[in-house]
Amino acid sequence: MRATYREAVRSAxxxxxxxxxxxxxxxxxxxxxxxxYACSLGLLEEFGEARVRDTPLAESTFxxxxxxxxxxxxxxxxxxxxxxxxxxxxxQIVNNAATLRHMSGGQISVPVVIRMATGGGRQLAAQHSxxxxxxxxxxxxxxxxxxxxxxxxxxxxxxxxxxxxPVVVVEHQFLYPMEGDLDETAPPVxxxxxxxxxxxxxxxxxxxxxxxxxxxxxxxxxxxxxxxAEVIDLRCLRPIDFPTVLASVARTHRLVVVDxxxxxxxxxxxxxxxxxxxxxxxxxxPPMRVCxxxxxxxxxxxxxxxALPQVRQIVEAARRARGPRA
Amino acid sequence: xxxxxxxxxxxxxxMLLIRRFEDTCAELYAAEKIRGFLHLYNGEEAxxxxxxxxxxxxxAVVATYREHGHALARxxxxxxxxxxxxGRANGCARxxxxxxxxxxxxxxxxxxxxxxxxxxxxxxxxxxxxxxRGLARVTAVYFGDGATEEGEFHESLNLAALWKLPVLSxxxxxxxxxxxxxxxxxxxxxxxxxxxxxxxxxxASSRKGRSTAQCGSSSSERCPSRSQRPSxxxxxxxxxxxATSLGMSTHARCDDARDVSRGxxxxxxxxxxxx
Ligand SMILES: Cc1ncc(C[n+]2csc(CCOP(=O)(O)OP(=O)(O)O)c2C)c(N)n1
Numbered sequence: 001m002r003a004t005y006r007e008a009v010r011s012a013x014x015x016x017x018x019x020x021x022x023x024x025x026x027x028x029x030x031x032x033x034x035x036x037y038a039c040s041l042g043l044l045e046e047f048g049e050a051r052v053r054d055t056p057l058a059e060s061t062f063x064x065x066x067x068x069x070x071x072x073x074x075x076x077x078x079x080x081x082x083x084x085x086x087x088x089x090x091x092q093i094v095n096n097a098a099t100l101r102h103m104s105g106g107q108i109s110v111p112v113v114i115r116m117a118t119g120g121g122r123q124l125a126a127q128h129s130x131x132x133x134x135x136x137x138x139x140x141x142x143x144x145x146x147x148x149x150x151x152x153x154x155x156x157x158x159x160x161x162x163x164x165x166p167v168v169v170v171e172h173q174f175l176y177p178m179e180g181d182l183d184e185t186a187p188p189v190x191x192x193x194x195x196x197x198x199x200x201x202x203x204x205x206x207x208x209x210x211x212x213x214x215x216x217x218x219x220x221x222x223x224x225x226x227x228x229a230e231v232i233d234l235r236c237l238r239p240i241d242f243p244t245v246l247a248s249v250a251r252t253h254r255l256v257v258v259d260x261x262x263x264x265x266x267x268x269x270x271x272x273x274x275x276x277x278x279x280x281x282x283x284x285x286p287p288m289r290v291c292x293x294x295x296x297x298x299x300x301x302x303x304x305x306x307a308l309p310q311v312r313q314i315v316e317a318a319r320r321a322r323g324p325r326a
Numbered sequence: 327x328x329x330x331x332x333x334x335x336x337x338x339x340x341m342l343l344i345r346r347f348e349d350t351c352a353e354l355y356a357a358e359k360i361r362g363f364l365h366l367y368n369g370e371e372a373x374x375x376x377x378x379x380x381x382x383x384x385x386a387v388v389a390t391y392r393e394h395g396h397a398l399a400r401x402x403x404x405x406x407x408x409x410x411x412x413g414r415a416n417g418c419a420r421x422x423x424x425x426x427x428x429x430x431x432x433x434x435x436x437x438x439x440x441x442x443x444x445x446x447x448x449x450x451x452x453x454x455x456x457x458x459r460g461l462a463r464v465t466a467v468y469f470g471d472g473a474t475e476e477g478e479f480h481e482s483l484n485l486a487a488l489w490k491l492p493v494l495s496x497x498x499x500x501x502x503x504x505x506x507x508x509x510x511x512x513x514x515x516x517x518x519x520x521x522x523x524x525x526x527x528x529x530a531s532s533r534k535g536r537s538t539a540q541c542g543s544s545s546s547e548r549c550p551s552r553s554q555r556p557s558x559x560x561x562x563x564x565x566x567x568x569a570t571s572l573g574m575s576t577h578a579r580c581d582d583a584r585d586v587s588r589g590x591x592x593x594x595x596x597x598x599x600x601x
Binding site for chain 1: 418431439441456484485
């Protein structure tokens, strides 16, 4: 069936609550309002106030409470409105959720799912538009998922709930209204694997989340120029499925990584570094990165468009990676 | 000896165990057998022992980085705690945590938390899990009065009260200079545990003869009331005063900082102050 990304998230939340009575939702506005992006619309009515809990505006504490409830035997799914606000809960996520299994010598398990919207493109300016998922992907003890399709929005969230360790799920805010195919009965693909979304032989474009549709659009443009690009959807940002990336680069010998975060200290840098470490001699050209301009994301439409990676830039990077046509 | 006396003796024995244990830690720290930071619990023994004797085994405990005393009072074997501080695989956290992160999930001792205030939200969550699961349990969370300056303290009290969670918040003013800066220089009003009872704060309450600072509510719609629960322990007031009043009566100890990590009490060879 056809569904939006937001409906797919809702479908996963509903399925999880029905399947497992340990699952409950919490966050600002998740109940009566149905979630900042309407992902939990109707769930309060279906599951009641005990399981769909509106919280005070206290990110650190409601995320910490979710972590505590996970330790106490529940399966909380906590929603943080945006990744920018999650910074107020960074202490709980990084110092508690991520550390406790290791630091307790394996005694404590933290099966919490932390969902948050990420990314720009909606003219929300610099305190609602950043892409900080790389910060979470930096931290051992966390798993980080970035679903980039409607099907993944459901499947990866359901997989996250099954995990015994904390999972951060980043949902690009631009994707919520996106339509796509959703099969609620299909056996899910493992969320920890990268997937080849478009096979090609001339160059590899790695993207994820909100950048995936842009990478696919760029591949279409390139196809019209006779360049056959392979698009890899990274999907899982920690741990990264490097074998899939390396296998692709071994076929195409050229790499472009699209990352909506800033280039300095980015995940794109990590992907390029790993390819350089493990497969430098597979490369026929320097790897390219397409990232956001190194500024706080601006408000004005033309400025924001200029700051974020666009299809045109991905195409240009691909052309450069291809070099002068032989 | 009657039951009450036996009970008192048992409490005293536990306090003495903590004191002897901490004195040994201090020596081993000076001998560089224990490394990292070491925060001693000397002088606060009554807080842990008195409050823990009011807890049942199925209740949960969340403590700070100054938690040897809490761990011992909760019944963690001294050997497992010491092994942890030696970084051994047979330590209570297999050597991953050290002095500040003692854990024993079987005893529902969820550990030492070394981020000031960071254990409070977690305790709220543990209590929430119990409430959602319909379990008549309490979560006790310990913190120093320095934690009351952190936002998580205020947020946690609010959330526990809002959701009517059985969280027992046990704050304690150990000294008036818990960091290198006197609390008087950090707070608007005179530092003292009485000020902790701000509008949101724990009320000193005496419930069933147990005297502890308390927030939230002990009962919830789902949990059977505590009084319906069987108890193996004598239900008389522990001889220790309430956590808050004890804080009041001991803050004169300010000067003899017992924090070995400050390198003051023992002139420890390496100064490893976290502050
Ligand atoms: C968030 C955070 N800030 C600062 C520190 C450094 N620090 C360690 S102990 C301490 C003092 C805490 O005082 P209090 O809560 O009264 O506890 P006490 O050490 O007196 O038992 C500080 C500031 C820390 N561990 N965590």
